[in-house]
Amino acid sequence: MHAMTIKPILMHPDPRLKKICEPVTEFNKSLAELADDMLETMYDAPGIGLAGPQIGVMKRIFVIDCVKEDDVAPDPMVIINPEITHSSEELGVYEEGCLSIPNQFAEVTRPKIIRLKWQDLDGAEYEDEFDDLWSTCMQHEFDHLNGKLFIDYLKPLKRQMITRKMQKYKREQARG
Numbered sequence: 001m002h003a004m005t006i007k008p009i010l011m012h013p014d015p016r017l018k019k020i021c022e023p024v025t026e027f028n029k030s031l032a033e034l035a036d037d038m039l040e041t042m043y044d045a046p047g048i049g050l051a052g053p054q055i056g057v058m059k060r061i062f063v064i065d066c067v068k069e070d071d072v073a074p075d076p077m078v079i080i081n082p083e084i085t086h087s088s089e090e091l092g093v094y095e096e097g098c099l100s101i102p103n104q105f106a107e108v109t110r111p112k113i114i115r116l117k118w119q120d121l122d123g124a125e126y127e128d129e130f131d132d133l134w135s136t137c138m139q140h141e142f143d144h145l146n147g148k149l150f151i152d153y154l155k156p157l158k159r160q161m162i163t164r165k166m167q168k169y170k171r172e173q174a175r176g
């Protein structure tokens with residue numbers, strides 16, 4: 001049996017967070033183990049989404065669970081090779097954060113509803129519609145697979161301010 005492992009999360013700025021990830025082509029046991037580790041790492045953080053590149057795996061995979069209420073059962077999803085097939089014209093605004101950019105939050109405007117196509121761990125194909133927080137989070141994680149971060153939607157000054165804070169944070173972490 002595979003013992004789940006909490007992986008270190010890469011912190012912005014890191015060149016691996018700016019790269020376009022490769023499609024997943026092999027739906028095998030090691031992919032299932034990767035998904036287990038990603039879910040464990042996401043819940044431990046804690047966060048509601050985690051994409052492959054955030055743990056240095058440059059593959060088109062992310063995990064997500066936007067259930068926040070304590071009295072609602074967790075709803076973990078593993079999303080592989082996602083494609084956004086439709087985005088609503090109606091927009092929604094959420095305050096976003098990212099496990100690779102801790103303690104920094106900003107409002108981002110995105111399509112309110114999306115249709116997403118993806119594959120599961122067995123390679124089976126799915127398509128479904130997501131709205132509100134699930135839609136926002138799906139789009140945020142999808143962006144990670146294309147080297148895009150939520151701060152890329154902000155005005156340059158605000159983005160630079162967050163990046164400078166993160167550089168300082170990383171220096172402090174490195175000093176321990």
Ligand code: NI
Pocket residue numbers: 097098099100140144
């Ligand atoms: Ni993120």
